[in-house]
Amino acid sequence: MKRITFYLDFISPYAYLAFERLPQALQGCSYEVEYRPVLFAAFLKAHGQLGPAEIRGKREWTYRQVQWFARTHGIPLDMPAAHPFNPLALLRLAVACGEGGAINRYVAETVFRHVWRGGADAADSARIETLKAQLAPKRDPGADDVKAQLKANTDDALAGGAFGVPTLVVDGQVFWGVDALPMLRAWLEGDVWFDSPQWQGVGAIPAAVARVNK
Secondary structure, eight states: EEEEEEETTTTTHHHHHHHHHHHTTTOOOOEEEEEEOOOOHHHHHHOOOOOOGTTHHHHHHHHHHHHHHHHEEEEEOOOOOOSOOOOHHHHHHHHHSSBBBBOOOHHHHHHHHHSSOOOTTOOOOHHHHHHHHOOSSSTTTHHHHHHHHHHHHHHHHHHHHHHHHSSSEETEEEEEEGGGHHHHHHHHOGGGGGGSHHEEEEEEOSSSSOOOOO
């Protein structure tokens, strides 16, 4: 049985869609999943990037595209009242419900649906308190050890090659995005294409030009 590490941030509609699609996409495969919350904003900072919702034009396209994907795959999705928002309270709440930085599927599902169903304010303090009461975390979400574990999850993901969410890692291989789920399935099924230069050799392709930001 393969173990998949699923790095997620509740701020990401793509992470939500991948979470909802995963059981169907991998139906019949032998695997187990470890869900680990991370701070997507730290990925952006580490790689010197803006998030999709911070780029004019891309922001609007992202929101339209994820709603189209949800519609065509039968996944309920409502844009929250404001996006992007600060997800730290939700991430820490989730981590506080688990052990060693990992959370179970119920916790992940409950927080994702808090954000992406109903169209309410995901960061509203009263709603988060209601969510906290529902989840009954084992630890205080504001405790230093919870904050440290979220940071450790994020650092581990970056060290393993993650650059966005959702990132799914199996056998040391990184699969990024909801559209990578068919590739992930092929890997689990032992597709020989992954032994080809099309997968193995891309790191050796030289860059002919490098853009410098000023």
